Amino acid sequence: MNDTLIRYIEEELLGGEQSIAAEDDLLSSGLVDSLAIMRLISFIEQEYSIKVPPQDMTIEHFISVDAISNYIKSVKVS
Amino acid sequence: MVYWLPQTIEASAGKFPEREAFICSDRSLNYGELFLQTNQLAQLLAELGVRKGDRIGIYMHRCLETAVAIHGIMKAGAAYVPLDPHAPPARTRILLQDCGIRVVVTIPGHRMALKKVVDEPEQTGLSHIIGLKEEWGIPTIPWEAVFQLPGNQTPGVNILGSDLAYIMYTSGSTGMPKGIMHTHNSGLAYAKLSAALFGLNEHDRIGNHSPIYFDISTLGYFTAPLVAAATVIVPEAYTKMPASLAQLIATTQMTVWYSVPLALIQLVQSEALDSLDMSALRWVLFGGEPFPTKHLRTLMELWPGARFSNIYGPAEVNQCTYYHVPAPPETNAAIPLGRTWDNxxxxxxxxxxxxxxxxxxxxxxxxxxxxxxxxxxxxxxxxxxxxxxxxxxxxxxxxxxxxxxxxxxxxxxxxxxxxKDRQIKVRGYRVELDEIVNRLLQHDAVEEAAVFPVKDVAGQWVIHARVTAAPGMPITETVLSEYLQEYLPRYARPEKITISASIPRTAAGKINHQELQETTTNPGNP
Incomplete structure (x- = not known):
């Protein structure tokens, strides 16, 4: 799951110019802006057939690829 | 007597040294500490040869060091120039050269982005970078070293109210960004007028959502120190996660909020407001672009204890009118700009x-x-x-x-x-459509270019471009959008560039923007 997310972020959101690691802080560094986050969320919803409700859009869930993977897994289980 | 901006900090530090001045994440500075640290930075700048009237760049996003940098630079008699770490490196280099900036203040977190700007140090004309450890052919001074300098005194520069305090850059229709110059007089006039209009005092906690290159930030950075209020700088990550931002407003007990409408609309849409205690919030200010009335109504119903005001004024005058929204609007008519304020x-x-x-x-x-x-x-x-x-x-x-x-x-x-002209607001940012046209025309393969705004499904402006190729010069949309990426900030880049055989013109031979708008089907609105 991490690899798919990293590939999407690198290729679609960062224009293939930058590589990231699963633990990198996506939000504080300015790596991705708020529009890119919205695109990332729609990608996650399609790719993993889940719905991300607005109240789940928190820093804890989206700070890094690791955090996003954990979040998706927790939604899938429940 | 207070007649230049950093004197506000000295006065507040004298009265309330222990009161929090700026708060960001789990760090904060009280007025005593802010007074000391701004002296230390000003001291260093003086030692580096910075003189009255020099321009110093601040290459930072929302962080605690912005407060030290803004007031420390002004204490040294220099004008601060906010630089957006998200801007394309070529654009930042243009600003450095245009403004003759020799010293930039930053934080280690922007190391990678700044490295791209100063790829070739001799071209940028920089003599020092403050806030970094490693050197790239330019001497650097880390923050730790700044805070070891003596700081009990403000350098003895004779600053007048009419001296330059800061320069904020905005989109310019010629293709070159333009720097809006403000003095201590104009900055302090804003601080005094806004403090009086909103009855601010040392018990207020002002939520600052705006980056320092937006004039909205002057409420937190200028007005708050005048009245010894605290400014809560919203950290970068919170601006992207509305549900977390809602929690931040509640837990930091902000009393006054000021931002572009979009941040507030996202809060409404986060559906996270019901369960939170927002009782401390007494006044919500918004400005930069129109607030769609239906969203404002929803927010006013969610926060019945707060007052709401529409703030209007181009960065050239900072603020000039206000409209206190009396009650949740009954119709969807646009919210007025209101009346001019005092003076x-x-x-x-x-x-x-x-x-x-x-x-x-x-x-x-x-x-x-x-x-x-x-x-x-x-x-x-x-x-x-x-x-x-x-x-x-x-x-x-x-x-x-x-x-x-x-x-x-x-x-x-x-x-x-x-x-009156071709300026639009995209998510609160001023964009001169002709800046994009001029940038496109500077590309060798572009013969003609038209740039026009289209409303998307949410009613927000989206920029489109139509281009014809120069004879014998094949061009693709990808090449052009990569070219624009080098020069234009993200919000000013067209969502879609269409290569076309011709561009519609009016009978008088002018580009027919109306026809372009009408015939463009927005991808988000099939």
């Missing part, structure tokens, strides 16, 4: 520069204590932006031409009707 004169004029009759539409001119000094090194542009007349007593009155078309409604409130 300010508004005048509506027609195409011949003559005042319009009562209730007629025209361009709004503003004369105020908060008005800019002019555009940096652009006397001709400054001259064209001003309207001057000599009163009977022989003294010249200088008005700023806002370019905004307004009229006065029956209640005497100003109502915004559109722009």
């Amino acid at each position: 300010t004169q508004g005048m509506i004029i027609d195409e011949q520069d003559e005042p319009v009759s009562e209730g007629e539409t025209g361009e709004l001119l503003i004369r105020s204590a908060t008005m800019m000094h002019g555009y940096w090194k652009q006397p001709e542009l400054t001259r064209r932006s001003l309207f001057k007349r000599t009163a009977d007593h022989g003294v010249e009155e200088i008005f700023y031409r806002t370019g905004d078309l307004v009229k006065k409604d029956a209640e005497g409130n100003l109502v915004f009707l559109g722009r």
Whole structure:
């Protein structure tokens, strides 16, 4: 799951110019802006057939690829 | 007596040294510490040879160090110039050169982005970078070293209220960004007027959502120190996660909020507001672009204990009008700009520069204590932006031409009707559409270019471009969008560039923007 997310972020959101690691802080560094986050969320919803409700859009869930993977897994289980 | 901006910190530190001045994430500075640290930075700048009138860049996003940098630079007698770490490196280099910036203040977190700007140090003209450890052919001074300097005294620079305090860059229609120059007088006039209008005092906690290159940030950075209030700087991550932002407003007990409408709309849509205690929040200010009334109504119903005000004013005058929204609006009619505030004169004029009759539409001119000094090194542009007349007593009155078309409604409130030129607001950012046109035309393979805005499903402006290729020069959309990426910030780049055989023109031979808008199907709105 991490690899798919990293590939999407690198290729679609960062224009293939930058590589990231699963633990990198996506939000504080300015790596991705708020529009890119919205695109990332729609990608996650399609790719993993889940719905991300607005109240789940928190820093804890989206700070890094690791955090996003954990979040998706927790939604899938429940 | 307080007549230049950092004196506000000295006065507040004298009265309330222990009170929090700036808060960001789990770090904060009280007024005593802020007084000390700004002295230390000013001391260092003086040692580096910075003199009165020099320009110093601040390459930072929302963080605690912005407060030290802004007031430390001004204490040294220099003007601060906010630089956006998200901007393309080429654009930042243009600003560094245009403004003759030799020293930049930053934080280690922006190391990678700054590295791209100073790839070739000799081209940027920088002599020092403050806030980094490693050197790239340019000497650096880390923050740790700054905070070891003696800081009990402010350097003895003779600063007058009419001296330059800061320069904020904005989109320029020629393709070159323009620097809006403000003095200590205009900055302090804003601080005093806003403190009085919103009754701010040392018990307030002001939520600052805006980056420092937006004039909205001056409420947190100038007004709060004047009244010894605390400013909560919203960290970068919170601006992207509305549900977390809602929690931050509640847990930090913000009493006053000021941002562009979009941040508030996202809060409403986060559906996270019901469960939180927002009882401390007494006043919500919004500005930068119109707030869609239906969203404002929802927010006002969610926060019945808070007052809401629409703030209007181009960065050239910072703020000039306000409208206190009396109750959740019953219709979806646009929220008025309201009335000019104290120490300010508004005048509506027609195409011949003559005042319009009562209730007629025209361009709004503003004369105020908060008005800019002019555009940096652009006397001709400054001259064209001003309207001057000599009163009977022989003294010249200088008005700023806002370019905004307004009229006065029956209640005497100003109502915004559109722009006189081709400037639009994208998520609160000012964009001159002709800056994009000029940038496209500078590409060798571009023959003609048209840039026009289209509304998306959410009613927000989206920029489109139509281009024809120069003879024998094949061009693709990808090449052009990569080219624009080098020069334009993200918000100013077209969402879609179409390569086409021709561009529709009016009978007079002008580009037919109306036809372009009407025939463009927005991808988000099939």
